[in-house]
Amino acid sequence: MCGLCGIFFESDLWNQSPEHGPSSSRRSRIIQIQYLKEILSTKNIKINDFHGTQYILEDTKGNQSLVSNLHDLWSTVESFCYKPIDPLDPEIYKVMVPLKNEKE
Amino acid sequence: MKKNKLTVHILTGFLGSGKTTILRDFLNNEDKEKLKKTAIIINEVGEIGIDHLILDKPKEDISILENGCLCCETNNELKLSLKRILAINGSNIETVIIETTGLANISPIINSIFNDRELILTFKMGKIITIIDTNNYQESKLNSPEWTNQVVSSDQIVLTKHEEKNNIKINEIKEQISKINPTTEISLKNKNSLSYCIERKNQKIQNKNQVFYSITKDNHSQINTVSINTKHIDWKKFSIWLSMLLYKHQGKILRIKAILKSMNSDEYLLFNSVQSAVAPIEKIERKDINNNQLGLVFIVKDIDTKKITESFSNFHISVEK
Numbered sequence: 001m002c003g004l005c006g007i008f009f010e011s012d013l014w015n016q017s018p019e020h021g022p023s024s025s026r027r028s029r030i031i032q033i034q035y036l037k038e039i040l041s042t043k044n045i046k047i048n049d050f051h052g053t054q055y056i057l058e059d060t061k062g063n064q065s066l067v068s069n070l071h072d073l074w075s076t077v078e079s080f081c082y083k084p085i086d087p088l089d090p091e092i093y094k095v096m097v098p099l100k101n102e103k104e
Numbered sequence: 105m106k107k108n109k110l111t112v113h114i115l116t117g118f119l120g121s122g123k124t125t126i127l128r129d130f131l132n133n134e135d136k137e138k139l140k141k142t143a144i145i146i147n148e149v150g151e152i153g154i155d156h157l158i159l160d161k162p163k164e165d166i167s168i169l170e171n172g173c174l175c176c177e178t179n180n181e182l183k184l185s186l187k188r189i190l191a192i193n194g195s196n197i198e199t200v201i202i203e204t205t206g207l208a209n210i211s212p213i214i215n216s217i218f219n220d221r222e223l224i225l226t227f228k229m230g231k232i233i234t235i236i237d238t239n240n241y242q243e244s245k246l247n248s249p250e251w252t253n254q255v256v257s258s259d260q261i262v263l264t265k266h267e268e269k270n271n272i273k274i275n276e277i278k279e280q281i282s283k284i285n286p287t288t289e290i291s292l293k294n295k296n297s298l299s300y301c302i303e304r305k306n307q308k309i310q311n312k313n314q315v316f317y318s319i320t321k322d323n324h325s326q327i328n329t330v331s332i333n334t335k336h337i338d339w340k341k342f343s344i345w346l347s348m349l350l351y352k353h354q355g356k357i358l359r360i361k362a363i364l365k366s367m368n369s370d371e372y373l374l375f376n377s378v379q380s381a382v383a384p385i386e387k388i389e390r391k392d393i394n395n396n397q398l399g400l401v402f403i404v405k406d407i408d409t410k411k412i413t414e415s416f417s418n419f420h421i422s423v424e425k
Contacts, residue, residue, distance in 0.1 A: 032340040039344065070343065074351035087348040088411040093418040096341070 026052060036073075038095045043081050047073075109228040110189075112200045112217060113302055117235030118244050118251045119206030122264035122293065126235060127203055130298035138299075141198040143189045145182065147205050182213065183220055190226055199230070199302070207250050210257040211379035218383055229376060229383035233301045234258035234288075238266045241277055252327065256285050256358040256403050257378045260301035264293045286329055287361045287401050327358070330409035333399045334422040336367040341421045349412075354380045356407050362400035363388070367423050375400070 029052060036047050036055070050056045054068045059080045067073045078084040085092060117123045127146075131139065182202070189197055204213065210232060217223050234254045237244070244251040255261070261281060266274055278290045291300065342364075350357055362375040374386040402412055416422070 028340060032344065035341055035344055039348075070347035071351060074348055078351075084352045085348060086352045087345050087419070088352075088407075088415045090414075090418070093415055096419045098420040098423075 035096070038097075039085070039092060040077065042092055042095055043077065043085060045077060045080055108198070109226060110197060110200055111230040112186075112202065112227050113230035114202050114204060114210060114213060114232045115235070115298070116204040116208055116210060116232065116254050116257070117206065118237065118240070118248060118254065120240070121206065121235040121237040123203055123206075123235050125264070126262065126293065126298050127201070129295045130201075133295050134299055138199075141196055143197045143200045145185050145200065145202045147182075147203065147208070180216075183216060183223060186217065186223055186227065200227070201298075201302075209250065209253055209379075211253075211381040214378055214381035214383055218381070224384060228386065231259045231301055231304075232257050232378070233260045233262065233298065235262050235264055235293075236277075236281070238263050238269055238274070238277055245280075252284070253358070253379075255281060255288070256327070258285060258288045260304065261285075261288050261290045262293050262297045262301065263290065266292050283329075284327055285359065285403060286331075287359075287403075326406045328404055328407070328409045330402045330404070330412055331399060332402070332413055332416055333397070334364065335398065336365050336423055336425045337398075337421050338423050339366040339368075341419055345416070345419045345421060349415075350377070350380050350382070353404075353407060356405050357402065358405055359403040360400060363398055364400070365398055367425050 029049060033047060033049050033055070040047050040057075044060050046058045048056050048058075050066060054066050055073055056064065056066050057073065057076050057080070058064045063080055065076045065079075067076050074084060087093065115123055115127060127144070131144075134142075186200065189200060202213065204210070214229065217227055218229070234257070236255070263274065263277065269277075274292070281288065281290055289304065291297065294300075346360075357377075358379060360375065360377045362373075364373045364375055365371070366373065372388045372390060374388050376383040376386070400416075402409070404412070
């Protein structure tokens with residue numbers, strides 16, 4: 001729980017990072033959310049960080065939802081789009097671009 | 105001082121395959137000092153447990169979960185049993201062996217352990233050991249989806265009732281199992297089978313070239329295997345991609361095993377999932393693997409494996425360091 005604002009956050013196996021490089025966990029999260037923005041743009045869904053522990057999702061109809069891990073995120077995206085998002089769909093991965101000689 | 109995590113091994117196998125016999129041999133033949141550090145949880149479907157009655161180990165070291173299968177009805181009891189082990193014998197116990205029912209699905213068992221905030225801090229994933237009865241091999245393979253799940257989930261397979269089979273027949277069975285799960289290691293039952301499986305480093309993972317360069321195969325009905333070689337990976341993209349894949353295709357991704365290196369770390373990481381259950385990532389030593397080849401193995405059902413390879417490539421997860 002965040003000691004300042006009292007927000008509970010859940011441990012998430014997907015967010016366990018094996019990295020001890022130069023990037024801070026805060027920076028890692030910003031990069032992760034940038035990737036998610038690219039993917040969710042294909043479904044007209046916006047995503048933003050919420051207190052460094054949760055994600056806030058919003059669709060074009062004004063639906064908003066706060067989620068705390070990637071599994072819940074895909075579940076909420078499914079409820080917004082009425083079907084789950086498929087990483088095997090070329091429409092989804094065409095927005096992903098390679099890193100340009102950039103180390104995090 | 106930080107305490108080492110307790111290793112949880114899962115002993116599974118179809119009804120009548122010989123799980124309890126193997127467990128009994130283990131209790132009779134294993135080093136007494138090691139046995140003192142081992143706790144056993146036995147799950148039985150019936151209201152009255154039978155299996156534990158034929159084991160010789162003192163009753164207080166064995167937990168019996170009766171009247172329901174671990175993967176559905178007695179899930180909470182499993183958590184309670186593990187917590188009880190911590191409470192009573194926390195300082196001594198290093199290993200926990202869970203014997204499942206013959207019909208158990210492994211994925212919910214792993215999920216219930218590693219989605220619990222307390223248990224994930226204290227336990228780590230060990231081996232999934234599947235017992236296969238060579239007499240009923242064909243019948244189980246054709247008629248029981250539980251059998252296929254257990255084979256696909258396994259790290260080690262022990263063939264039982266093999267004494268009357270000739271070598272050609274045994275090799276045929278081994279070959280067929282390897283087609284369903286190329287990452288598993290197969291041995292014939294002997295009185296030390298369980299300790300052998302627990303202590304064995306997975307040669308198929310060590311000898312990764314053998315696995316990761318294998319060709320995509322179309323084998324056991326709709327079950328396919330695909331191997332992907334990687335360089336270092338962008339961990340953030342990987343977690344997004346894989347979580348999305350497991351969410352969308354839950355039930356179709358049967359098993360993933362991988363040795364990876366994140367682009368910001370020099371540590372080797374062992375990734376392991378059974379259906380939608382993901383075990384915590386384990387760091388492995390460089391000395392425990394034969395070469396520095398990295399990659400993933402997927403065992404899937406009803407998915408075009410080419411699409412997985414294409415998607416992995418187009419997400420640009422694999423990167424030059």
